Structures are given as C-alpha cells and as structure tokens.
Amino acid sequence: MTSILVFVEHRDGTPRRASLEALGAAAATGLAPIALVTGPGAAQAAAPLSAAGAKKLVVITGGDHYSPDGTAADIAAAVGAHAAVAFVAAASSAGKDLLGRVAGLLDCAPLADCTTFTCSGGVFTVQRPILAGKALVTVQSQSKVCCATLRSNTFAVATGGGAAEVTTVATKGGKVKVTGVAAKGDAKLDVKEAAVVVSGGRGLREAAGFKIVEDLAAAFGNAAVGASRAVVDSHWRPHSEQVGQTGKTVAPQLYVAVGISGAIQHLAGMRTSKVIVAINKDAAAPIFKVADYGIVGDAFEVLPALTEAVKQAKAAN
Amino acid sequence: MKIIACVKRVPLTDALVKVSADGASIDPTGLVYSLSFYDDLAVEEALKTKEKLGGEVTVLTLGASDASKELRECLAKGADHATILLDPAWAARDARSTAKALATRILELGAELVFCGRVATDRDQSAVGTMLSSYLGWSCVTDVTKLELTATGGTAERETEAGIETLAFSLPAVITCDKGLNEPRLAGLKGIMAAKKKTIDETKPVDIESAVKVLKVELPAARKAGRIVGQGAAAVPALMDALRNEAKVL
Numbered sequence: 001m002t003s004i005l006v007f008v009e010h011r012d013g014t015p016r017r018a019s020l021e022a023l024g025a026a027a028a029t030g031l032a033p034i035a036l037v038t039g040p041g042a043a044q045a046a047a048p049l050s051a052a053g054a055k056k057l058v059v060i061t062g063g064d065h066y067s068p069d070g071t072a073a074d075i076a077a078a079v080g081a082h083a084a085v086a087f088v089a090a091a092s093s094a095g096k097d098l099l100g101r102v103a104g105l106l107d108c109a110p111l112a113d114c115t116t117f118t119c120s121g122g123v124f125t126v127q128r129p130i131l132a133g134k135a136l137v138t139v140q141s142q143s144k145v146c147c148a149t150l151r152s153n154t155f156a157v158a159t160g161g162g163a164a165e166v167t168t169v170a171t172k173g174g175k176v177k178v179t180g181v182a183a184k185g186d187a188k189l190d191v192k193e194a195a196v197v198v199s200g201g202r203g204l205r206e207a208a209g210f211k212i213v214e215d216l217a218a219a220f221g222n223a224a225v226g227a228s229r230a231v232v233d234s235h236w237r238p239h240s241e242q243v244g245q246t247g248k249t250v251a252p253q254l255y256v257a258v259g260i261s262g263a264i265q266h267l268a269g270m271r272t273s274k275v276i277v278a279i280n281k282d283a284a285a286p287i288f289k290v291a292d293y294g295i296v297g298d299a300f301e302v303l304p305a306l307t308e309a310v311k312q313a314k315a316a317n
Numbered sequence: 318m319k320i321i322a323c324v325k326r327v328p329l330t331d332a333l334v335k336v337s338a339d340g341a342s343i344d345p346t347g348l349v350y351s352l353s354f355y356d357d358l359a360v361e362e363a364l365k366t367k368e369k370l371g372g373e374v375t376v377l378t379l380g381a382s383d384a385s386k387e388l389r390e391c392l393a394k395g396a397d398h399a400t401i402l403l404d405p406a407w408a409a410r411d412a413r414s415t416a417k418a419l420a421t422r423i424l425e426l427g428a429e430l431v432f433c434g435r436v437a438t439d440r441d442q443s444a445v446g447t448m449l450s451s452y453l454g455w456s457c458v459t460d461v462t463k464l465e466l467t468a469t470g471g472t473a474e475r476e477t478e479a480g481i482e483t484l485a486f487s488l489p490a491v492i493t494c495d496k497g498l499n500e501p502r503l504a505g506l507k508g509i510m511a512a513k514k515k516t517i518d519e520t521k522p523v524d525i526e527s528a529v530k531v532l533k534v535e536l537p538a539a540r541k542a543g544r545i546v547g548q549g550a551a552a553v554p555a556l557m558d559a560l561r562n563e564a565k566v567l
Contacts, residue, residue: 011479068484069450069457093477097459100412100444104451109413109528112442125532130440134334135343138533143413175456176486179472183480190478196566232496239462239496240476245330245438246354246496254566265330271540275564277556283545290540293559297549305550309557313567 002122003082004031006054007075007089007098013044018090018152018193020052025155026088027053029119034058035164036078038071038171046166053158056082056165063171068094070174072101077172079106079145086124088117091149092192099149108143113151113249115272124148132245132268152193153251189224191241196254197273199226199243201266203259203280203299207236212303213258219310226250226270228260244269259299262287279303318372318468319428322363322396323419323446324356325378326387327439334536341531342409352387355434358494361501363432364395366466373397375426379415380407385517392512393504399515400426402522411529412440416448418522423453429489435460435496446493456486462497 004026008019015023015037026033035049038060046057060074075098079087087102089095091113103110114126115136124146127138141148191197198220200213210225217223227237229244243250245265255273260266262278262285270276271290278291279302288294295302328334328348335344352360363374376391378384379402388399402418404410423431433446443459450457456470462481463474470487476495504512546555561567 068459072451093460093475096443097447100416100442100447101451101457103413103444104416104448107413109411110442110444110448111529112444128441129537130534131328131332131334131343132330132438132441133537134332135336136535136537137531138535140530140532141528142530143528176458176484178482179485180483181477181480182483193478242496254560254564263331264333268330271537275560275566276540276543277560288543288545290543292541292543292564293556294543294545295547295549295552295556296545297552301550302553305553306556309553310567313557313561 001032003034003084004029004086004088005075005079005082005084006033006035007095008035008037008045008049009090009092009094010037010042010045013041015045015048016090018092020157021152021155022088022090022150023049023052023054024158025117025150027158029117031085031119034078034082034084036060036075038074039066043166046164050161050164051159053161054164056167059166059168060171061168063173065177065179067174067177068097069101069176070171072098072105073172073174074169075102076105078169084145085122086146086148088148088150091151095149099147103147106145106147108145108147109141111139111141111146111148114148115151115154117148117150129249132265133249133271134268151251189222191224191226191243192248192250194222194224195252196220196223197226197243197250197252198223198256198258199228199260200231200258201228201260202230210237212300216256216303216307216310219307219314221314228266257287257291258303260287261285262290318370318430319426320363320366320372320374321423321426321428321431322360322374322376322391323378323431323433324360324376324387324391325353325437326350326380326384327353327437330354330438336534336536341534343534345408353434353437355436355494357501358496358498359432359434360391360394360396361499362464362492362494365499366430370466370468375400375428377419377422378402379404379410379418379522381405382519388517389512390504392515393508394502395508398518400518400520403519404522409527411527412442412444412448413528414525416445416452417525419445420449420452421523423449431491433491433493435493446491450491453489453491456488456490458484458486458490459493460495461492462495464492464498
C-alpha cells in the first residue's frame with residue numbers, strides 16, 4: 001500500500017494533539033500513514049500512534065540533541081526508503097521549520113499551513129490561507145512528493161487503529177543542534193493550540209490591565225491569552241501571544257476579544273475561530289462585524305462578571 | 318564576510334484584497350507594496366553583523382524592477398549592493414523555484430551568511446529560507462529572536478510552543494528573523510543621498526518550472542452576522558446563555 005510519512009512531535013512518548021490531527025488527515029487520504037518520531041521516549045509513542053491511524057512507526061535513534069537539519073535528513077531518507085508519496089507535519093514551530101528543509105532535500109514545492117488536504121488518483125489538492133487568511137488558495141501539488149504542514153484545530157484525530165510495525169533507524173545527524181529549551185514558566189497553553197483564546201488590546205489601558213484577561217482564561221481552564229499588535233508593540237505582552245498578520249493565526253472553538261478594536265491585520269489572524277465574542281466600549285468597533293456575540297461595555301466591568309459566570313458554569317459541569 | 322539579506326515586497330498588511338477575473342490570482346490593481354515586515358528585520362541583522370564582524374551586505378530580491386524602490390531604501394540604511402532577479406511574473410512563482418533561483422545567485426555572490434524574514438506576509442509559507450539551506454547544504458536556524466555570531470558559527474534563540482530553544486550552528490548559515498531580534502533602523506539623510514548614486518543590479522534568474530498548480534483563489538466566506546447581546550456587565554447572563562445553548566461551546 002502506498003505510504004504517507006507523518007512527522008510526529010511528542011513529549012516523552014505522548015504525541016502532541018496537532019501531530020495526531022496531521023496523522024488523522026494523512027489516514028483520511030486512504031494512504032498508509034507512517035509516523036516518524038525522534039527524541040527521548042519516542043518508542044513509547046507506538047501505542048497512541050497506532051490507535052490514531054499509524055500503520056508503521058519509524059523511531060529515529062541516536063543524537064543527544066534535536067537537530068532540525070538532521071531530522072529533515074532523516075525524514076527525507078524515510079520518504080525514500082518507504083517510497084512515500086507525501087510528507088506531512090503539524091504547522092507548528094517544528095513542523096514549519098522542517099517543511100522547507102525536507103522539501104528542499106526532496107526538491108519539491110512545499111505547501112504550508114493547509115486547511116484541507118485530499119488525495120485523489122494520486123494527486124494531492126490542498127487549500128491554504130494566504131495574506132493571513134484574507135484569501136484562500138486551492139492548489140494541486142505537482143511535486144513527486146507532496147510536502148505539507150497542516151493547521152492545528154482543523155483536522156480530526158483518527159481512532160481505532162491496530163498495532164503499528166515499529167522500525168528503528170539511526171539519525172543522520174545535522175549541523176544545527178538544540179542545546180537547551182527554557183520551558184515557559186507555568187506550562188501555559190500556546191495561543192495556536194488552545195481551545196479557547198482570550199485576547200486583549202488597547203482597551204485594557206496598561207500592561208496590568210491584562211490581569212482580568214488572565215483571570216478569564218484561567219476560569220476557562222483550557223484557554224490561552226492572546227494580544228493585539230498594539231499591546232505587543234507597547235511591550236505589555238510578549239510577541240508569542242500576538243494574534244494577527246505579524247503574529248499567530250488562531251482557530252479556537254471560542255475567541256474572546258477584549259478591548260480590541262479589530263484592525264484588519266488582527267481580524268486576519270482570528271476570523272476562522274468557531275465562535276467569536278467581542279467586548280468593547282465602542283459599539284462601532286470593527287470587531288463587532290466579525291463577532292457572533294458582542295457586549296458593548298467597559299472590559300473592567302464586564303470581564304470580572306463573565307469570569308465569575310464561567311467559574312460557576314465550570315463548577316456545575 | 319559576504320552577507321546577504323533576502324527580501325520580498327508584499328502588499329501592505331492593511332490591504333483589502335480582491336480576486337482577479339481568472340479566479341486563480343490576487344488582483345494587483347490598487348495594491349500598495351512594501352518590504353515584508355520580517356524582511357526589515359533581516360536587513361537590520363545583516364547590517365548589524367557587518368558592523369560587528371566586517372564584510373559587505375547585498376540585498377537580494379526576486380521580483381519586478383519596481384522592487385528597486387524598496388532596495389534603494391535598504392541601500393540608504395547601509396547595504397552595499399542590491400540585486401533584483403528580474404521576473405515580471407514573480408507573484409506566480411512557487412517557493413521551490415524562488416529558493417532555487419536565490420540559491421544559485423547566493424553561490425555566485427560567494428556569500429557565507431544569509432538573513433531572511435521569518436515569513437513573507439503574502440504567501441505565508443515560511444519556506445524559502447529553510448529551502449535555501451537545503452539547496453545550499455548550509456546550517457539554518459529559523460524564527461530567531463536572539464543571535465550571537467562569530468566568524469565561524471554562532472548560537473541563536475527561537476521561540477516554540479514549548480518555550481525558548483537555544484541552538485548552536487556553524488557557518489555558512491541561513492538565519493530567518495523573527496520579531497524581537499532587533500529594531501530596524503531608519504535611513505539617514507546621508508544614507509539616502511549616498512544610495513541615489515548606487516546601482517541596483519538587475520539579472521535574470523535561472524528558469525525553473527513551477528511545481529504547484531493554482532486551481533482557485535477565493536475570499537473566505539463572510540461570517541454570519543452576529544448580534545450585540547447587551548450592554549455592560551448586565552449582559553453577561555445573556556452571553557453565557559448564548560454560548561451554552563446556541564453556540565454550544567461551554
């Protein structure tokens with residue numbers, strides 16, 4: 001059966017959700033997904049990856065440190081060894097980093113951050129946003145190997161797979177090495193992967209104003225804090241939280257925009273969220289044009305009440 | 318050290334886009350261009366590196382001759398040379414053909430260090446920098462927010478979902494620049510005057526066929542009209558009710 005190679009990120013053998021989604025998208029093509037894993041605990045990912053649709057597992061061993069170019073070489077070699085017709089990964093930090101490297105090694109055209117991914121008669125067709133989501137382009141891959149990253153929160157995780165056959169391959173190694181990772185302070189969710197994003201803007205008046213945004217995010221539990229470009233440029237919040245054209249594009253189940261007017265660059269980064277709630281003093285703010293539900297009012301009045309209500313709802317569940 | 322900053326002109330981020338009559342491209346009418354946000358960071362880092370380690374900076378783009386406006390701004394900031402790989406149909410090129418054309422030119426120029434933006438804010442692929450490194454066989458670090466360079470290698474930091482990664486690499490290298498790495502300088506009057514005298518090289522890129530066929534370009538479906546559920550804190554119960562029973566996201 002024709003294979004499709006999926007790079008899977010994991011933490012001590014527990015696959016990341018975005019990688020399971022990529023695996024699900026690969027399985028949905030009807031091709032046989034081969035999951036490639038590397039790093040400490042990689043072999044322990046066999047069971048969850050089998051369950052999520054992997055037919056084979058390639059465990060890369062050796063190399064004390066993660067090497068992006070080394071991993072790209074390992075992926076390109078596995079694509080060759082298994083005659084895979086496609087390589088996919090989550091459009092995560094690592095996936096984006098690998099996409100061009102692998103595509104270059106295979107001399108194929110990359111397709112980043114795809115929101116649809118199909119294969120029919122051996123031809124891959126994908127849709128991907130351009131101009132930060134202001135337009136969508138549907139393209140056909142004409143490369144011998146279709147190389148793509150897939151947007152998180154977009155594809156379904158597959159279930160009910162059987163046991164994958166495991167092979168072990170020594171890494172080719174690379175010139176670049178990750179020598180350390182300073183973990184985020186408090187295991188904060190990444191804004192791109194959280195089911196709920198609560199974002200704040202200028203309407204919060206000052207950096208300390210984000211306390212009410214953080215409180216609401218904490219009440220949801222599965223939420224990340226986001227920020228508008230204006231507040232990131234003012235150094236109220238880190239760039240890692242910026243949503244929009246020069247920040248991150250997010251598509252959570254629920255996006256709550258607090259004190260954000262809704263500049264076109266911001267809307268581009270969040271308009272594919274499932275449900276959008278806007279809270280703003282200015283009833284004419286453009287954010288209300290994309291919001292499903294709006295409250296016109298002062299964030300400092302509305303948010304504490306909303307936080308209480310969410311806490312109560314969560315406690316009742 | 319020969320240093321190259323790869324740049325691209327893209328529509329301004331506040332541009333409203335329209336689809337062309339062919340349904341397979343963006344209508345360029347009325348679009349105003351500028352350097353991609355992150356490419357400004359690449360130019361700045363190239364200039365900073367030259368100031369620290371010596372050498373010269375070439376700004377390289379693939380595009381139409383119109384790009385000379387943006388390239389001249391880079392010369393005014395202190396770049397020594399500027400080259401356009403001329404392709405009037407640049408907007409239709411795929412990342413592979415662009416990367417191959419740039420890689421060919423980078424080798425011709427004998428560079429050891431290439432800076433790119435993290436992403437060009439038109440296609441949003443983040444692919445050309447990493448592809449370049451594969452075609453050149455060089456080190457590459459992406460999304461760099463902090464960089465320490467010596468004549469033979471360096472260390473860099475990049476931000477991931479897990480936290481801040483520190484990486485070590487050897488030269489030659491491709492570095493893609495993220496927000497936070499530096500604050501791009503403005504051109505001074507002296508630089509602007511000097512840049513007027515510099516020539517911008519125009520040369521034909523190597524011809525490579527596209528490996529991506531565009532079937533369709535469309536605007537995303539407009540979101541269904543929403544509603545204001547109320548004013549102030551008093552509207553919270555109505556919002557909770559809508560989220561729970563209508564949107565079913567609680």
